Amino acid sequence: DTEVTQTPKHLVMGMTNKKSLKCEQHMGHRAMYWYKQKAKKPPELMFVYSYEKLSINESVPSRFSPECPNSSLLNLHLHALQPEDSALYLCASSQGGFYYNEQFFGPGTRLTVL
Amino acid sequence: GQQVMQIPQYQHVQEGEDFTTYCNSSTTLSNIQWYKQRPGGHPVFLIQLVKSGEVKKQKRLTFQFGEAKKNSSLHITATQTTDVGTYFCAGDYGGSQGNLIFGKGTKLSVKP
Numbered sequence: 751d752t753e754v755t756q757t758p759k760h761l762v763m764g765m766t767n768k769k770s771l772k773c774e775q776h777m778g779h780r781a782m783y784w785y786k787q788k789a790k791k792p793p794e795l796m797f798v799y800s801y802e803k804l805s806i807n808e809s810v811p812s813r814f815s816p817e818c819p820n821s822s823l824l825n826l827h828l829h830a831l832q833p834e835d836s837a838l839y840l841c842a843s844s845q846g847g848f849y850y851n852e853q854f855f856g857p858g859t860r861l862t863v864l
Numbered sequence: 865g866q867q868v869m870q871i872p873q874y875q876h877v878q879e880g881e882d883f884t885t886y887c888n889s890s891t892t893l894s895n896i897q898w899y900k901q902r903p904g905g906h907p908v909f910l911i912q913l914v915k916s917g918e919v920k921k922q923k924r925l926t927f928q929f930g931e932a933k934k935n936s937s938l939h940i941t942a943t944q945t946t947d948v949g950t951y952f953c954a955g956d957y958g959g960s961q962g963n964l965i966f967g968k969g970t971k972l973s974v975k976p
Contacts, residue, residue, distance in 0.1 A: 792966035852909040
């Protein structure tokens with residue numbers, strides 16, 4: 751199974767809502783990532799989890815809160831978002847360990863903040 | 865900070881023509897990866913280049929990594945409509961856990 755799954759596919763939320771994005775992989779990968787991608791822009795790294803520990807936080811506002819319950823799951827908790835946070839949120843995973851090689855991306859969650 | 869420059873931003877070609885996109889970093893890369901994102905899709909890994917001067921081929925696609933490990937290119941021979949999409953290079957500077965710096969991408973359109 752070489753697939754990264756993400757739910758939901760689409761999400762519309764108000765600025766006062768709390769919601770969560772979910773990501774799952776069963777490839778035995780030990781590194782997982784959250785990216786944000788705006789239209790016509792490259793993916794922008796938000797967080798990296800390595801062996802279930804947060805290893806990189808790219809100065810992301812606290813209204814985004816990542817969580818890695820186990821090696822297969824990655825969540826992104828959203829609270830009090832702004833309209834400018836509307837984007838495609840991509841999850842990815844890679845083997846991890848000494849060689850951080852190819853990243854497998856999920857299909858993404860398209861988020862709209864009203 | 866670390867930055868990967870990618871040109872051109874857009875490329876429109878007639879089917880059968882060749883296509884090339886270039887990436888450049890001001891500092892030495894540990895490795896460089898290439899991804900393709902179809903319209904409405906997500907990035908899909910194409911290849912990773914690690915060694916200085918490395919050249920890899922995948923059918924009509926040829927990937928090169930410069931001798932100084934600061935630049936890379938992707939060349940597609942005889943484009944087809946299935947090649948449509950945005951091609952991203954992503955530089956890894958090493959020393960951190962898979963932190964890829966993506967170029968801005970080259971959007972390829974192919975006219976049949």
